[in-house]
Every structure is written in C-alpha cells, then in structure tokens.
Amino acid sequence: MKTTRGRFLTLEGVDGAGKSTHLEWAAEHLRQLGIPVLLTREPGGTPLGERLREILLSTPMALETEALLMFAARCEHLRTTIEPALAQGTWVVCDRFTDASFAYQGAGRELGTARIKALQQWVHPNLQPDRTWLFDLDLGTARQRMTGSRDLDRFEREDAAFFTRTRGAYHQLAQNEPSRFLVIDASQSIEAIRDELGVDLDRLARSSSIS
C-alpha cells in the first residue's frame, strides 16, 4: 500500500508574536487526531543545524553569510529530517522556514527577494509548506512581550525599521499566496487563537484523509 505523504505546516511571524506558545499545542492536537507528528524548528532541527543556530543568533556576520548559513542549516534539515519524515507519512510542524529568510534576510537586512529565491530554487525547488500560519502583531505589543523575558538575540535587538520591513514582507508573502497562508491576529487571547488553529488543523486533517 502506498503511504500518503505527510503535511508540512510552518509557523511564522515577527519576534514577540508568540508563535512558540502554540507550537507544542498544535502538535499535540494533531497527535490526538491520530496523526504522527514531528515538531522541529529553524534555524536548527538537526545537530549541525543547532550549531549553526547558535552562531546565527549570536555572531555578527555579513548579510550574505547570514542568508547562506540559514540555507545551509535548512538544507541539512530538509535532507536528513523533513523530507524523510514527510515521505513516511509523518506531518512536520516547523517553527519558521524559508518565508523567514524572505522576511528577515530579504527585507529586514535588505538583501532583496531575488537572492533568497535563488537559494530556495537550489535547496528546495519543489517543496513548499502546505500551510503557513502567520502570527501578526504590531511593533509596540511585540516589544512589550519581549522585554524582560530573557536576553535578546541578534535579530530581536534590531530596530523598529527592521521590524517594519520584516512585518511588511510577511504581509506581502501572505498576500501572494492566500491559500497557503492563514494570518492570525496575535493580539488575541491564547484561547481565541487556539480555537482558530484547531478549526484549521481539523480541516487540514479531514482534507488529507480524503486525498
């Protein structure tokens, strides 16, 4: 019998939007539906990727280097973890993916869309998330949520203009692919967001059991 390919779900948003709060919950919701789930993150998700993450979040570097390292970590993650899991029928829930490179390196760092597209074409020309949840939040609220929580990393310490470019790029990505993206107003209560996510997950699970 042929195994049905797993679904690939990604969570995105500006720093402080609170997506991490919902990750474990989403994975658990799927498991309750009897779906095998791999919960992972970028940059990271593999031993090499986690080492690259440490460097990426702490070490100043040229913008091109940053984009290349993000995609190096991503390539390792795809080849050793994500692609085999999807092929086995496991659903992959990933905290950030290539949309973050468009938003942070392409727009935030102003590297431009074309170079990120070229890397995407090289590393994963045929794979896109089936669903992307974009946690959207204004600068003031995002900053409020971040302060005092822990030491801020290299991206979280960026200024308001960087934040605005990153958020704008996410809006544009969502506008370009409305059927892949679900934009979530992250200023809502955790319960209200979970209701929204639960409905979406149930729908995805139903549509995949039909296909």
Ligand code: TYD
């Ligand atoms: P994040 O999910 O925010 O981790 P945490 O919640 O533990 O802080 O991800 C770490 C940072 O990496 C985040 O600020 C965005 C950045 N990032 C990029 O700049 N480009 C990328 O391609 C990815 C995947 C992440």
